[in-house]
Amino acid sequence: MNNFPALIVVCPLCAALLNLVLNRINEKLGKAVIVLSVAASLIMSVFVLAQVITTGTIHYHMGNYDMPLGIEFVIDTVNGLIVVLVSLIGFLTLLFSDNFGYKFKTRLTKGAANTVLTLLIVGLLGMTLTGDVFNLYVFLEITSLSAYCLIALGGERGIFSAFRYLLVGTVAATFYLLGVAILYGVTGTLNMADMADILNEGGKDQAMLLAICFLVPAFGIKMALFPFHGWQPSAYSYSEAGAAPLITGVMGKIPAYAMFRYLYCIYGTDFKYFNSILVIVGVFSVFGMLYGSIRAIAQTDIRKILAYSSVAQIGYISLGFAIGTPIALCGAFLHMLGHAFMKGGLFFCTGAIRHKFGTVNIEDFGRIYKKMPLTCGTLTIAALSMVGIPPTVGFFSKWYLGSAAAMQGEWIYLAVLVISSLLNAIYFFRLIEKVFINEDKSLKERVYDEFKTCGWKLVLPVVVCFIAILGLGLANVKIIDILMLSLKGVGLC
Numbered sequence: 001m002n003n004f005p006a007l008i009v010v011c012p013l014c015a016a017l018l019n020l021v022l023n024r025i026n027e028k029l030g031k032a033v034i035v036l037s038v039a040a041s042l043i044m045s046v047f048v049l050a051q052v053i054t055t056g057t058i059h060y061h062m063g064n065y066d067m068p069l070g071i072e073f074v075i076d077t078v079n080g081l082i083v084v085l086v087s088l089i090g091f092l093t094l095l096f097s098d099n100f101g102y103k104f105k106t107r108l109t110k111g112a113a114n115t116v117l118t119l120l121i122v123g124l125l126g127m128t129l130t131g132d133v134f135n136l137y138v139f140l141e142i143t144s145l146s147a148y149c150l151i152a153l154g155g156e157r158g159i160f161s162a163f164r165y166l167l168v169g170t171v172a173a174t175f176y177l178l179g180v181a182i183l184y185g186v187t188g189t190l191n192m193a194d195m196a197d198i199l200n201e202g203g204k205d206q207a208m209l210l211a212i213c214f215l216v217p218a219f220g221i222k223m224a225l226f227p228f229h230g231w232q233p234s235a236y237s238y239s240e241a242g243a244a245p246l247i248t249g250v251m252g253k254i255p256a257y258a259m260f261r262y263l264y265c266i267y268g269t270d271f272k273y274f275n276s277i278l279v280i281v282g283v284f285s286v287f288g289m290l291y292g293s294i295r296a297i298a299q300t301d302i303r304k305i306l307a308y309s310s311v312a313q314i315g316y317i318s319l320g321f322a323i324g325t326p327i328a329l330c331g332a333f334l335h336m337l338g339h340a341f342m343k344g345g346l347f348f349c350t351g352a353i354r355h356k357f358g359t360v361n362i363e364d365f366g367r368i369y370k371k372m373p374l375t376c377g378t379l380t381i382a383a384l385s386m387v388g389i390p391p392t393v394g395f396f397s398k399w400y401l402g403s404a405a406a407m408q409g410e411w412i413y414l415a416v417l418v419i420s421s422l423l424n425a426i427y428f429f430r431l432i433e434k435v436f437i438n439e440d441k442s443l444k445e446r447v448y449d450e451f452k453t454c455g456w457k458l459v460l461p462v463v464v465c466f467i468a469i470l471g472l473g474l475a476n477v478k479i480i481d482i483l484m485l486s487l488k489g490v491g492l493c
Contacts (some may be wrong), residue, residue, distance in 0.1 A: 023111030097242030226288030249344025282322030331400030345465030
């Protein structure tokens with residue numbers, strides 16, 4: 001168990017590299033290895049989280065090199081929960097993607113797609129676990145390159161979306177490196193904890209301000225925070241259908257977590273311009289919550305509805321960072337966890353409907369619940385959670401955010417939170433209306449030549465997301481208590 005923090009990343013990394021070789025021997029063998037490796041990462045992440053809750057933060061030094069010479073993985077309760085989340089959604093997506101293998105004409109192409117999807121999981125896990133600012137960049141690039149490929153596999157529009165994301169993502173990576181270079185120049189270290197200690201000694205405010213001016217846009221682009229979100233709607237909508245739940249549900253959350261680590265764990269609340277930075281993040285969040293919700297109302301393609309909705313939902317997370325109290329931060333992280341299952345679940349449902357009937361236009365969804373009751377049940381509960389209806393997790397995360405805003409006297413934040421939720425209700429209730437009330441369109445099931453669907457691999461992710469949305473809501477107090485353990489450790493409560 002001492003090596004679990006490293007093995008969580010190493011297992012799927014090795015499986016991804018082996019998959020192309022094994023795939024030439026037997027297609028099922030290569031896929032089985034990567035699925036088992038991600039399952040192993042999931043099991044190990046659960047054990048590590050349990051250990052962190054019991055004994056406190058874990059520091060894992062690669063090669064037993066002492067800091068600041070070596071690379072360190074740091075696991076507390078916040079990123080411990082996120083690692084479990086990434087592993088679970090990644091595992092479900094790998095299973096789900098089997099139903100879209102008919103698009104790949106050769107075994108090599110299909111094996112390569114599975115390898116890239118696994119590398120995306122590796123990148124997300126590494127970004128979450130690392131305690132080194134340059135190592136974070138390495139995993140960020142693994143994540144980005146994998147995402148470019150998976151979005152491009154979505155077809156002609158996917159290729160265009162991937163190219164646009166590549167251009168904007170390159171700017172984000174450059175900005176991040178510039179910010180890291182400035183901080184390295186004034187601290188002489190790349191280790192996050194050492195960097196925080198040196199910065200807290202004072203006298204480096206101007207350099208820190210210049211660095212954060214690069215870092216906030218860098219993370220803003222990667223997490224699709226308004227106004228840096230331009231690449232996101234098309235990328236989310238036209239990505240490869242089998243990988244879409246992981247891309248839309250998880251990929252934007254990890255840069256958001258990285259932003260939190262820089263703001264609160266490296267810079268700290270004593271930074272001279274800290275409150276000014278939070279105000280800027282708050283303004284971006286407010287406009288994003290309104291813009292994303294309004295744009296979603298005008299869409300008829302369910303993928304576009306959910307993509308623009310994500311712009312608003314990321315705004316909720318960054319709003320918690322902007323408010324900055326322990327309750328607000330816990331609300332942000334609870335929303336991060338819940339939204340992964342809400343949005344991932346909605347894309348699992350969308351993929352299942354698209355797989356069966358070949359449509360993503362909500363005008364075709366008339367009384368589709370009769371043909372796909374389980375899928376439509378999860379779609380409904382996820383939509384209600386996005387609006388903020390109890391007892392779903394979306395209600396409780398918004399409750400904590402709203403309570404924190406009220407306690408701080410941030411009435412504009414509270415008002416926008418309520419307005420955005422009402423706008424969410426407009427387009428999600430319209431979606432529910434299409435599913436349950438509108439006239440049946442008599443959709444015909446698609447026929448796949450020489451391709452066998454795996455029905456249980458479509459159903460299992462849908463069921464897990466249904467349970468998670470309700471389970472996280474009902475267990476919200478326990479989760480908040482777990483999150484508070486790490487916030488106390490960094491002196492935030």
